[in-house]
Amino acid sequence: MKALVVSLLAIAATAVTAAPSRAIDVRNEDERSYTFTVTSPTMTRDITLHGLSLSIVVCVGECEFYVPGVGRTKARGNDTVAIRNGRLRTDHQEAAVQRKP
Numbered sequence: 334m335k336a337l338v339v340s341l342l343a344i345a346a347t348a349v350t351a352a353p354s355r356a357i358d359v360r361n362e363d364e365r366s367y368t369f370t371v372t373s374p375t376m377t378r379d380i381t382l383h384g385l386s387l388s389i390v391v392c393v394g395e396c397e398f399y400v401p402g403v404g405r406t407k408a409r410g411n412d413t414v415a416i417r418n419g420r421l422r423t424d425h426q427e428a429a430v431q432r433k434p
Contacts, residue, residue: 357396357408359388362417369400382416
């Protein structure tokens with residue numbers, strides 16, 4: 334019984350201290366394919382995204398997205414990263430651009 338209680342406490346402590354992972358939508362709204370690099374505190378991964386497609390990236394904390402020749406941006410939580418007209422944007426950047434006069 335004591336071992337079970339210790340195990341449950343260890344699992345609870347891990348759940349509380351671990352950073353939550355969230356899914357980030359990555360959309361390619363252009364017709365051409367792009368290969369981009371996703372970097373987070375726990376991994377680095379290259380992903381090819383074909384034209385007019387969507388991918389989901391599970392990210393712990395904040396991830397950086399880099400598309401050679403297009404740009405670099407950071408996203409976290411439930412953000413959406415989009416390539417549109419050869420430019421890389423996150424949804425919070427789009428909101429900031431729309432608010433400017």
